[in-house]
Amino acid sequence: MKKKVLSLMLVSAMAISMLAGCGSAASESTAAPASTAEESKAEESSEAAPAEEESDAVTVGVSWCAIESQMWAEYQRTIQAECEARGITLIESVAENDVQKQNEQIENFIAQGVDAIIIAPADGQAVVSAIVECNNAGIPVVMANRAAGEGCEVYATISSDNKAMVADEIEYIVSITPEGTKYRCLELVGSLTDVNAIARQEGFEESIAKYPDIFELVATVPTEWSGDKALAGVQNTFSSDDTVNFIFSPSDALLPSIVSGLQQLGKYNKVGEDGHVTLVTFDGAADAVTAIRDGYVDCVTVQDATVQATLCVDAAVDAASGKPSKDYIDPGFTVSSENVDTDYADFTGY
Numbered sequence: 001m002k003k004k005v006l007s008l009m010l011v012s013a014m015a016i017s018m019l020a021g022c023g024s025a026a027s028e029s030t031a032a033p034a035s036t037a038e039e040s041k042a043e044e045s046s047e048a049a050p051a052e053e054e055s056d057a058v059t060v061g062v063s064w065c066a067i068e069s070q071m072w073a074e075y076q077r078t079i080q081a082e083c084e085a086r087g088i089t090l091i092e093s094v095a096e097n098d099v100q101k102q103n104e105q106i107e108n109f110i111a112q113g114v115d116a117i118i119i120a121p122a123d124g125q126a127v128v129s130a131i132v133e134c135n136n137a138g139i140p141v142v143m144a145n146r147a148a149g150e151g152c153e154v155y156a157t158i159s160s161d162n163k164a165m166v167a168d169e170i171e172y173i174v175s176i177t178p179e180g181t182k183y184r185c186l187e188l189v190g191s192l193t194d195v196n197a198i199a200r201q202e203g204f205e206e207s208i209a210k211y212p213d214i215f216e217l218v219a220t221v222p223t224e225w226s227g228d229k230a231l232a233g234v235q236n237t238f239s240s241d242d243t244v245n246f247i248f249s250p251s252d253a254l255l256p257s258i259v260s261g262l263q264q265l266g267k268y269n270k271v272g273e274d275g276h277v278t279l280v281t282f283d284g285a286a287d288a289v290t291a292i293r294d295g296y297v298d299c300v301t302v303q304d305a306t307v308q309a310t311l312c313v314d315a316a317v318d319a320a321s322g323k324p325s326k327d328y329i330d331p332g333f334t335v336s337s338e339n340v341d342t343d344y345a346d347f348t349g350y
Helices: 037-048 070-086 099-112 128-137 162-176 195-209 227-240 252-265 286-294 305-320
Strands: 059-064 089-094 116-119 141-144 156-158 183-189 215-222 246-248 278-283 299-302 333-336
Touching: 059 070, 059 099, 059 305, 070 089, 070 305, 089 099, 099 116, 099 128, 116 305, 128 141, 141 305, 156 305, 162 195, 162 278, 162 299, 162 333, 183 195, 183 227, 195 215, 215 227, 227 252, 252 278, 252 286, 278 286, 286 299, 286 333
Parallel strands: 059 089, 059 116, 116 141, 141 156, 183 215, 183 246, 246 278, 278 299
Antiparallel strands: 299 333
């Protein structure tokens, strides 16, 4: 069987440390620990991967918001590899976070008569009109990492439970916090139009509210996933209140800016050292995992891009084959300074 991957656009999976406007991989590392997400991936793939003849005539379009982070580069790499291995014809487009451009690209997929479309939306609400056109054309849609807004139908949404994953991080911090410690928190927020960013904000605020004796929210800074805004937020917050000792980042994409700000302030110290600012982040990029190993970041909760991308292909093939939708779940996992060299010794991030 001839296997082929078509591309409407040449996509450059940029290995920038961690810019993630698409919420939150130039990932040469792909393996999550065998006991966790990799095992889940293997089980899902073995159960859901279609027989070769079932994939022969399947053409899948993938509409990317952008490929500008380690996570998304890993997502793309995995989808390309899965489609090639299964004999699926793959057509890709990249919107560079332009919602109008993304809608036009999806309409182009419809005109080409693809069997299913995977959408990583720049804006879940803005893409609704294009999904309605898919609905009218009878083409099933799978949402990658972000849910669609109301007013349309999708076959499946592949994502993480953002609130639950942030809650796990806060529970970890609570479990290692010495009695009498008080965290004065700076909360960075991603895009206010990003459902993942909103869920992470809600998860953080709801979680720390359970422990008012331990956490106090001093400042909340919207960043629109901009490193410059994150840097300014760190600098301005510490300028106003030098007692802040905890930063929550909704994505590793903002970590370089946070680190830069703390270094300029003379506050980038290791875990356990005097003056350490507790850092909690989200996504699982290689730089965050390295920073944990180096002793500067306390924990990161990982949405497994490899698992999610494989599940997207599973769902697209199921949808094209007329199978009923089911749960396609990425459970995620938390990597901390306590387990990075034991339970997650083989995980180097995306």
